[in-house]
Amino acid sequence: MKHSTQINLIHQIFDAIDRGTPPMAERFTRNDTSAYTAPDRAAREREVLFRHHPIVAGFSSQIPNPGDYLTEDLAPIPILVVRNTASELRAFVNICRHRGAKLADGCGHTAKLFSCPYHAWSYDTDGRLVAIPDDYGFEGLDRAASGLVALPVAEKYGLIFVTPAPGDSNKNTIDIDAMLSGLGEDIQSYGIGAMVHQETRVVRRRMNWKLMSDTFWEAYHIKVLHAQNVAPLFVKNLAMFDAFGRNTRYIGVRKSIEKLRDIPEEKWDLIPHTTILMNLFPNTILVMQSDHAEVYRIFPEKHVGESVATISILASEPSPKWSRTMDLLLGVVDQDFTLGEGIQHNFESGAQRKITYGRYENALEHFHRSIREAIGEV
Numbered sequence: 001m002k003h004s005t006q007i008n009l010i011h012q013i014f015d016a017i018d019r020g021t022p023p024m025a026e027r028f029t030r031n032d033t034s035a036y037t038a039p040d041r042a043a044r045e046r047e048v049l050f051r052h053h054p055i056v057a058g059f060s061s062q063i064p065n066p067g068d069y070l071t072e073d074l075a076p077i078p079i080l081v082v083r084n085t086a087s088e089l090r091a092f093v094n095i096c097r098h099r100g101a102k103l104a105d106g107c108g109h110t111a112k113l114f115s116c117p118y119h120a121w122s123y124d125t126d127g128r129l130v131a132i133p134d135d136y137g138f139e140g141l142d143r144a145a146s147g148l149v150a151l152p153v154a155e156k157y158g159l160i161f162v163t164p165a166p167g168d169s170n171k172n173t174i175d176i177d178a179m180l181s182g183l184g185e186d187i188q189s190y191g192i193g194a195m196v197h198q199e200t201r202v203v204r205r206r207m208n209w210k211l212m213s214d215t216f217w218e219a220y221h222i223k224v225l226h227a228q229n230v231a232p233l234f235v236k237n238l239a240m241f242d243a244f245g246r247n248t249r250y251i252g253v254r255k256s257i258e259k260l261r262d263i264p265e266e267k268w269d270l271i272p273h274t275t276i277l278m279n280l281f282p283n284t285i286l287v288m289q290s291d292h293a294e295v296y297r298i299f300p301e302k303h304v305g306e307s308v309a310t311i312s313i314l315a316s317e318p319s320p321k322w323s324r325t326m327d328l329l330l331g332v333v334d335q336d337f338t339l340g341e342g343i344q345h346n347f348e349s350g351a352q353r354k355i356t357y358g359r360y361e362n363a364l365e366h367f368h369r370s371i372r373e374a375i376g377e378v
């Protein structure tokens with residue numbers, strides 16, 4: 001983040017603290033609980049946001065060298081991302097063209113060929129079909145047209161974006177900066193691209209994917225739900241929200257920011273006194289902490305009331321402490337997700353049709369309005 005932006009934000013933060021109220025929207029808003037429970041809404045989201053919208057499929061640091069690959073099973077279409085012999089990223093539907101077996105599993109390094117576990121059709125790192133055992137049974141098959149189905153892929157800021165559905169001819173590229181609408185400059189400045197993937201854990205919950213995300217976009221609940229752990233560290237009900245297109249930047253403010261009042265502006269640094277959250281629309285949440293980054297990638301499951309997330313830690317240096325950091329953060333979000341499961345249950349009872357987003361919960365309104373716009377429900 002530019003220093004001038006930091007100074008500007010810090011002034012706004014001090015104003016809010018002195019005033020005793022956070023920045024607020026004009027009025028509170030409402031949302032329909034059906035957004036979290038209706039199967040047809042879930043189907044549209046799946047189609048638009050999780051098949052045809054680029055999503056973060058992994059981190060560049062996971063596959064730095066030719067032949068390194070990772071797979072993504074949580075998106076509606078199974079994905080294989082591989083760095084080819086020229087060190088360029090390629091992404092494919094992770095399905096064998098012969099009879100549909102899953103081609104590659106997990107992640108790995110220095111692969112030269114992907115050989116299917118079923119009958120051993122083999123593909124190179126550019127997806128070309130290079131071997132068919134006993135190929136006399138497939139005489140006349142057009143091998144050139146039987147390679148893996150390619151997907152749009154791009155990488156920047158250490159993040160790998162893939163569009164899970166095969167692209168049509170004019171949608172074969174992903175313009176990451178256009179998608180991030182200016183947030184890329186921030187991500188660049190935090191140095192996330194230079195951090196290395198340390199650990200990923202998977203969490204499955206009985207709640208709509210948006211409910212899993214919602215908990216990150218307001219600071220109102222912290223003093224209540226997290227009273228026993230993180231609440232004492234943060235200024236009560238204060239966060240700075242900015243929209244970048246459909247993306248979100250949301251800055252939680254630590255009480256330690258008061259120290260800056262005693263030092264000159266040119267020495268002000270926002271980062272150590274805040275937790276900076278970013279939603280990379282639709283489903284990736286990047287949390288910038290002072291010495292590491294946390295990344296949540298949230299996906300809908302087949303049932304509208306179920307979701308799955310990967311939670312990853314990126315940091316400059318490997319250390320056993322990241323595992324403890326992961327335990328601590330899972331302890332905090334477990335409170336959110338357990339409460340969220342109860343909310344999902346209540347929504348599904350049909351007993352309440354509307355929920356309310358307060359004037360200082362306007363990042364939530366932005367998130368849900370962005371989804372409605374993207375799926376053409378406005």
Ligand code: FES
Nearest residue numbers: 096098099116119
């Ligand atoms: S399904 Fe892959 S080789 Fe037969």
Ligand SMILES: [Fe+2]
Nearest residue numbers: 215221226336
């Ligand atoms: Fe929370």
